[in-house]
Amino acid sequence: MEDDIMPKYLIEVPHGADKASCVRAIQVFMRSGSHFVTHADWGCLDGDHKAWLMVEVEDKNAARRILPAAYQHDAKITELTKFTRKEITGPEKLLEQHRG
Numbered sequence: 001m002e003d004d005i006m007p008k009y010l011i012e013v014p015h016g017a018d019k020a021s022c023v024r025a026i027q028v029f030m031r032s033g034s035h036f037v038t039h040a041d042w043g044c045l046d047g048d049h050k051a052w053l054m055v056e057v058e059d060k061n062a063a064r065r066i067l068p069a070a071y072q073h074d075a076k077i078t079e080l081t082k083f084t085r086k087e088i089t090g091p092e093k094l095l096e097q098h099r100g
Helices: 019-031 060-066 085-089 091-097
Strands: 008-014 050-056 076-080
């Protein structure tokens, strides 16, 4: 990875399936003041009671700190990677970094 490119993370934040939990989560996110959080995508209307955010920050801890405190513990944070054609055609390089 180049030094000037920040890692990208997908943050998945679950909340309760009842209407009150959905409303509360959305309100807390909207009041957070964080640009990232106020622009979350939600799955509630499709029965998947989670919010998703994609952020570019220095590490997983920084990604977690973006979230309102009440939702930090249960959030799943995944570092996203794009592969180049060279990386795909040279499987030994991918296997060296693969985490099972």
